[in-house]
Amino acid sequence: MNNFLRTVEFLCLGIWLGSDVFLSFVVAPGAFSVLASRDQAGAMVGFALTRMHLVGVILGVVLLGARLIRTRNFANFFGLAALCVMLMIVLTVVSQHTVSAKMAALRVQMGSIQAAAADSPLLAEFSRLHRVSVSLESGVLLAGFVAMYLMVRELSGSVR
Numbered sequence: 001m002n003n004f005l006r007t008v009e010f011l012c013l014g015i016w017l018g019s020d021v022f023l024s025f026v027v028a029p030g031a032f033s034v035l036a037s038r039d040q041a042g043a044m045v046g047f048a049l050t051r052m053h054l055v056g057v058i059l060g061v062v063l064l065g066a067r068l069i070r071t072r073n074f075a076n077f078f079g080l081a082a083l084c085v086m087l088m089i090v091l092t093v094v095s096q097h098t099v100s101a102k103m104a105a106l107r108v109q110m111g112s113i114q115a116a117a118a119d120s121p122l123l124a125e126f127s128r129l130h131r132v133s134v135s136l137e138s139g140v141l142l143a144g145f146v147a148m149y150l151m152v153r154e155l156s157g158s159v160r
Helices: 002-034 038-071 080-110 121-156
Strands: none
Touching: 002 038, 002 121, 038 080, 080 121
């Protein structure tokens, strides 16, 4: 049973990290280079990001549930790897429900990001929020890589 639960933990983290890397380095750049307008590309990336955030939070909760069942108590559960996954969940929820929501509202107010004047305060705020969004996603990736490293170390018996 322990091997199965560890597999669930690694699978959840691997899928989450893989989807984040794929969205960041394949889907987003591809959408902005292939689609007819920046507005269409932004809509596509926003759609994918929302789905990725939902799946990421679900995967994080499943990972933590499998970890809790495997470790059988809260003392062993609260290792650094679990704390990294909790941080990933928090960063993802903040990104989706605050930053992405504000960006979506600004998109509606502007009508078109592509047609917005370069000196528009709405565009400036959108750009600022985009930088915050990228920082949050970078934090999710970094915490995920650290969690993966720590989980691998746990397997070797070096860390509990």
